[in-house]
Amino acid sequence: MFALFVRGKKIDLHRTWCAHTSALGTTLCVTEVLKRYVGRLRPNTYEYCGFSLELLRCTDTDDDWAKSFPTGQRNWAKSFPSGHASVSFCGCVLLVWYLRSSANVKYQHTFVWRIWALISLSPLALAIMIAASRVADYYHFVGDVVAGSIIGACNALIFSRIHFPSQNLITPPETNQEEEEALDPFVAL
Structure with a gap:
C-alpha cells in the first residue's frame, strides 16, 4: 500500500x-x-534454571523452569x-x-x-x-x-x-x- x-x-x-x-x-x-x-543458550537461561555456581549446574531438576521461561518451552536454546x-x-x-x-x-x-x-x-x-x-x-x-x-x-x-x-x-x-x-x-x- x-x-x-x-x-x-x-x-x-x-x-x-x-x-x-x-x-x-x-x-x-x-x-x-x-x-x-x-x-x-540465551544469556538469561541460567537465571531461570536456578544455576548454582558451587555445583556448576542447574538446581531446578524438573522441566518446570523451561516452561516458566517467558518466551515458552525450548526457546531458551534458540x-x-x-x-x-x-x-x-x-x-x-x-x-x-x-x-x-x-x-x-x-x-x-x-x-x-x-x-x-x-x-x-x-x-x-x-x-x-x-x-x-x-x-x-x-x-x-x-x-x-x-x-x-x-x-x-x-x-x-x-x-x-x-x-x-x-x-x-x-x-x-x-x-x-x-x-x-x-x-x-x-x-x-
Whole structure:
C-alpha cells in the first residue's frame, strides 16, 4: 500500500509486496533453521534454571523452569541468530531502499533531495533500537544480534535487487511510462 502513496503505480505495489514477502519469508526460514541447528543458550537461561555456581549446574531438576521461561518451552536454546534483529533489519532495509529509490532523479542535486536521502535512513534507527533492546533485556548476546541483522539486511538487498533490478539506491533511473504500463497486470481492469 505504501508503494501506491509514494509512486502511485499499481505495478509498484505488486513488486513491493513480492519483495517484502519473499525477503521476510526467506529471512524467517534462514533464522529458524540456524536457531535449531546451533541451539545456543540465551544469556538469561541460567537465571531461570536456578544455576548454582558451587555445583556448576542447574538446581531446578524438573522441566518446570523451561516452561516458566517467558518466551515458552525450548526457546531458551534458540539464541543464535536473533529473530527480532533479522526481521526488523529485513523490513527496515527494504523500506529504506524503497524510500531512497522513490526520490525523483531530477531533484538529485538539490537540498530537498539530500534531506530526503537522510530522512529515508530513519527506519534503520528503529531496527537498531529493536536489536539493541534484545541485548539489553538479556535475551541475546551481541553476536546473535549482529548475525540476525546481517541475515535480514542481506536478504532485503538481495530480494530488492531481484524485484527491482533496474533501480539504484543512490540515483534511481527515470522510468519509462509506456514500459511500466505494459508490465502492469492491472491495466486491463
